[in-house]
Amino acid sequence: MIPMIMRVDIRNKDQKGVWLFFPVILLWIIAFAFLIALLPLVLVAALVTLPRGPGVRLLLLYPVLLAAVFALSGLRVDVASHRNNKVFISFD
Amino acid sequence: MSEETRKILEMLHQGKIGVEEAEKLLAAVSPANVPTEAAATGTGAKKYLRIQVEPDQVSGGDRVNVRVPMKLIRAGLKLAAFLPHDAQSQVSHALKEKGMDVDLSKLTPEDLEELVANLDDLTVNVEGKQKVRIYSE
Numbered sequence: 422m423i424p425m426i427m428r429v430d431i432r433n434k435d436q437k438g439v440w441l442f443f444p445v446i447l448l449w450i451i452a453f454a455f456l457i458a459l460l461p462l463v464l465v466a467a468l469v470t471l472p473r474g475p476g477v478r479l480l481l482l483y484p485v486l487l488a489a490v491f492a493l494s495g496l497r498v499d500v501a502s503h504r505n506n507k508v509f510i511s512f513d
Numbered sequence: 514m515s516e517e518t519r520k521i522l523e524m525l526h527q528g529k530i531g532v533e534e535a536e537k538l539l540a541a542v543s544p545a546n547v548p549t550e551a552a553a554t555g556t557g558a559k560k561y562l563r564i565q566v567e568p569d570q571v572s573g574g575d576r577v578n579v580r581v582p583m584k585l586i587r588a589g590l591k592l593a594a595f596l597p598h599d600a601q602s603q604v605s606h607a608l609k610e611k612g613m614d615v616d617l618s619k620l621t622p623e624d625l626e627e628l629v630a631n632l633d634d635l636t637v638n639v640e641g642k643q644k645v646r647i648y649s650e
Contacts, residue, residue, distance in 0.1 A: 478595060481595075482595055485588065485591045485592055485595065486592075488584070488587075488588040488591070489585065489588035489589065489591075489592055491584070492582050492584035492585035492587070492588045493582070493585060494582065495560070495561060495580065495582040495585075496580065496581060496582060496585060497578070497579070497580040498578075498579050498580075499576075499577070499578040499579070500575065500576070500577050500578075500579075501575065501576045501577075502575045502576075503568065503573045503574050503575055
């Protein structure tokens with residue numbers, strides 16, 4: 422399942438920092454639209470640089486990137502230092 | 514319980530067949546219902562890699578709790594294959610400087626599967642400092 426929400430909470434010892442609750446699905450829509458827009462150029466590059474040129478590698482990168490994005494769901498990083506600095510990042 | 518399964522268990526109970534033979538017969542009769550060792554211990558059953566660092570009660574320290582989806586690790590390995598060779602060697606060199614002699618280009622998803630399959634629950638107590646626990650769930 423593609424992650425829908427990204428939570429970021431970064432605070433220093435004075436409890437000042439960044440707190441973000443972001444609907445990351447919007448980011449994916451923009452990113453996917455960008456990838457689709459680039460796809461014709463990538464296809465041309467792949468055809469021109471057959472069989473193992475950089476264009477082909479770029480084309481093969483598409484499914485790998487998609488898999489990585491879909492696999493982000495469930496990632497959670499929670500670090501609290503002894504100096505009361507805190508970092509929390511999660512993709513749900 | 515199906516008729517075949519009942520008959521196999523009766524034969525086992527009567528001593529007509531041994532445990533191994535019974536297991537084979539049960540697998541032949543209903544392979545979907547018999548959990549294999551690989552399915553139970555392989556990465557297919559493990560969804561996350563967890564790394565927990567707990568500080569010492571007395572001296573304190575940093576607390577770390579990381580949960581990484583196994584699918585992300587596999588995708589990351591595939592992404593690493595797209596790195597240019599120069600970048601891969603730089604990464605390997607940097608890891609080596611930190612004491613980790615790992616060649617990323619030779620790390621395959623099968624190596625990961627084997628590592629996680631054998632990673633039950635690893636706990637390292639750093640005396641007087643922290644407890645590090647690495648496990649998959």
